[in-house]
Structure formats: C-alpha cells, structure tokens
Amino acid sequence: MSSELLINAQKINTYYGASHILRDLSFSVARGETIGLMGRNGMGKSTLLKSIMGLVKPRSGSVHIAGQPMTGRPSYEIARLGLAYVPEGRGIFANLSVMENLKMAARAGTRGQRDWTYERVLDTFPRLKERLGHGGQQLSGGEQQMLTIGRALMTNPDVLILDEATEGLAPLIAREIWRICGVIRETGISSVIVDKNWKHVSQIADRSVILVKGEVVFQGNSSELLARPELLQQYLGV
DSSP, X not given: OOOOEEEEEEEEEEEETTEEEEXXXXXXXXXXXXXXXXOSTTSSHHHHHHXXXXXXXXXXXXXXXXXXXXXXXXXXXXXXXTEEEEOTTOOOOTTSBHHHHHHTTOOOOTTSOOOSOHHHHHHHOHHHHTTTTSBGGGSOHHHHHHHHHHHHHTTOOSEEEESSTTTTOOHHHHHHHHHHHHHHHHTTOEEEEEOSOHHHHXXXXXXXXXXXXXXXXXXXXXXHHHTOHHHIIIIIOO
C-alpha cells in the first residue's frame, strides 16, 4: 500500500443551517487502501462523504484530493481527480438502459488507465449482462446497486466511495456486492465503504473509522477493532 494520500481532509467543520454536523474531523485515504467508515445513523458519515465530494461545503477545514486543494470545489472537478461516488439512493438514470448508463460514464483514469472496460464490468456483473436493454427503472434494488457500482468503475477511478453499500438488499444480493467489493480491492483501487454490517466491512477493510456525533472516536486496523468488542457495543450497539 502506498503512503500517497488520495484524500486528505483536515479539521473539517460542516453545518446544515445551525446544526454542527462534522466537528474538527480529519480523514484520509491512501492509494490502495480500503477503509470501513462506521457509526450509527445520523453520526455524520454521509455528510463527510458529501463534504469530500463537494456536495456540501465545509465552513472550515481543508480537503485535498491527490495533493490538490479542493475544499468546496464543484463535484465534477473532484470526480476528474479520480473519485467515484456511489451515493445512498444510487442515482442511476432511470430513463436510460443499463448499456447507456454504463457507456455514458466510460473514460480513462487519472493516469490514463482503462483497466475497467465495458466488457470487464459486464463480466464482473453477469446479472447486468442479462439486462442490457432494460431501463434503470425496471431493475431491482440490487441490480440498481450493481449498475451504480459498474458505472463508477467505468470511470477507472483511483478511489471508489460506497455509501450504504448493501442497504435494503436481500442477503443473496448483499453477498454478491461484498464479493464485488473484494474484487475491487484486489485491483488496487482505494475504497471507502459505509455499511451497517460491520462484520463484512471489517473483513474487507484495511482500516476502520468510527464516527460519533461528527467526531472520530476510533481509527485503527480492523483486527484491532474486532479485538475490542466493548468498542463495538459502545459505538455501534452490537
């Protein structure tokens, strides 16, 4: 794993109106690193991701992407620096077919890499291959999630951000999503994964980060977290 930081957020303070959501929060992702971002509902996980992606502007603090200062910059500029975001709710184009959703996103990565081609995405998601002509609105929730991840991979990202990776999915489909997360990890793409299933997240993550009320209360390797069940009980309620 490289020490090169692809995401480096320092002392972020983000508000929604008068509500102070992120409190002097620092968060980083190195090249090739998979991070599990955990915490109960309403603790700031999605707000952190949106602050990094330029969807919400922090009131103070800094966000550097691949070494470039990008605090509050437009999302499309941040995406061009190698970040791909799979939001909660997926955000597929319902009126476009599976094929169109994928092909519209195709581009080389920041280093000119084209490792994730249309054919490779379909090989990774065989269920999508069977539904190329279907519109986005005709897909099940699990198929939509696969499509959103596949579309993100078509941008050949350096970092893939997954917010609520398996939320609301049937166990069989969720298992397939976790398999795909493992495949992505093996290719060297950095990942930030948010999911309520801490067991699966900690199995795949190099490092776990837990948020409580917009602050980091734990960060360390996943084996350290698993060895401290009192932290799981205190911060995740498991």
